[in-house]
Amino acid sequence: MPNHAPRSFVVAAAVRASFGALLCALLCASLCASLCASLCASCTRKDDASKPAGLPPMPGTPSAAPSPAPAPPAPPTAAAPEPAAATLEAPVDPKAAISGTIELPAAHKAQVSPSDVVFLVARRIADNPNARGTLVAVKRLSAASFPISFTLSARDMMVPTGNFDGEVSLAARVDKDGDPMTRRKGDVFGSLPKVSVGARGVKVALNQVQKEDESLAGGGGPPPMMGGGMANPHAGMPPGHP
Secondary structure (H helix, E strand, O other), X not given: OOOOHHHHHHHHHHHHHXXXXXXXXXXXXXXXXXXXXXXXXXXXHHHHHHOOOOOOOOXXXXXXXXXXXXXXXXXXXXXXXXXXXXXXXXXXXXXXXXXXXXXXXXXXXXXXXOOOEEEEEEEEOXXXXXXXXXXXXXXXXXXXXXXXXXXXXXXXXOOXXXXXXXXXXXXXXXXXXXXXXXXOOOOEEEEEEEEEOOOOOEEEEOOEEOOOOEEOOOOOOOOOEOOOOOEOOOOOOOOOOO
16 A cells, blocks of 8 residues: 655645645735835825925905095084174173062961962052153063072063163062063062162062053043143053053
8 A cells, every 4th residue: 555645735835835835925015005005105194294385374355346435534624603692691780671570478378389480570660659650671580489589681672672771660579370461460569669770689579469460451531641741651550551
């Protein structure tokens, strides 16, 4: 019977040699592929680094042409001078005025309301003591509180072109309806027969009471005459009526 041991040994050795060669070939191929991949990646990074950096993005251009610059404002014109009436008035000359207070006695406080009006009237002193003098100046005041301070001057004159001087009579009265043409029963008033223009500290006390309704527009016969032969439209009115 022939001996096959040497032949089997030879075959096994050949198989092992072939397997080893194949394993070496696979390992070499894997190493070569890894090396090539690394080299390619390195080359790519070098190429990217050698490229010039890109320019920064430009801002968006406007869709339309820019609008022209606004025209410069017009130079300011010189302000027109204010009229003389708007300027501050000169202070009143104390020598050409009468100043003082209107006082309300406690006995008549119940007859006056804060909403009432007070008329202060100055008249020329007539030659005839029974006639009323010419109306010179009138001032309208509020009865909200007493005593009421006042200054009567040429600014309060009925005819501003006249002179506020000499001696006058003063009368103050409370008017509940605010109508200078009427007096109502129960209105309180007071008067001073003679006051010199330039006087200060004058006190007019509302110490009289209107007895009946009166009106400057009422009839009742021809009015009494004033000094100089002129009809006095204010005659017949109680003292203190304008």
